[in-house]
Amino acid sequence: MESLATVAPIIEAHRLRPGALLPILHEIQDALGFIPPEAVPLIARALNLSRAEVHGVISYYAHFRQTAPGRHVVRVCCAEACQAVGGQALAEHARTRLAGSGLTLEPVYCLGLCACGPSLQIDETTLHAQVTPEKFDALIEALEAAT
Ligand code: FES
Structure with a gap:
């Protein structure tokens, strides 16, 4: 496993800490x-947990990915304030627009821009507010043109 060289030292660095699972996963x-x-x-062996327990935590938190992400990760806010102002329609539009694009679409539950939703985040760095489907398409076109 190529990633073992990355994973093993992370596990070793945290395994004796109380509550080590989440820091290791992050x-x-x-x-x-x-x-x-x-x-x-x-991870299960190092923390004396079952595989099911570790997998349960990974699958419980939407933040954790179980497959490699695409070139960019687009997170559309699915929390209540954004849903109330078109977030659901934006999420559906995003799903259609990004299908087969090589970009990863993920839900996120609040980006701190509740007063000006619908909101989204591109990669870990860029936040956008009041995103309409038209604005979404323009953002994605700019992202694709830059890569
Ligand atoms: S509910 Fe969407 S940013 Fe807070």
């Missing part, structure tokens, strides 16, 4: 972009 995802399935038994 650090692996920060390093690799996702939690490789091969990491689950290693």
Whole structure:
């Protein structure tokens, strides 16, 4: 496993800390972009947990990815304030627009822009407010043109 060289030192650095599972998962995802399935038994063994327990935590949190992300990650806010002003329609538009694009679409539950939704985030860095489907398409076109 190529990612073992990345995963093993992360597990070792945290395994004796109380509540080590979440810091380990966060650090692996920060390093690799996702939690490789091969990491689950290693984490389970190091923390004396079952594989099901580790997998349960990974699948519980929408933040954790189980497959490698695309070139860019687009997160559309699915929390209540954004949903009330068109977030659902934006999420559906995004799903259609990004199908087969090589970009990853993920839900997120509040970006702190509740007063000016619908909101989205591109990668870890860029926030956009009051995103209409037309604005979404323009953002994605600019992103694709830049890569
Ligand atoms: S509810 Fe969407 S940014 Fe807070």
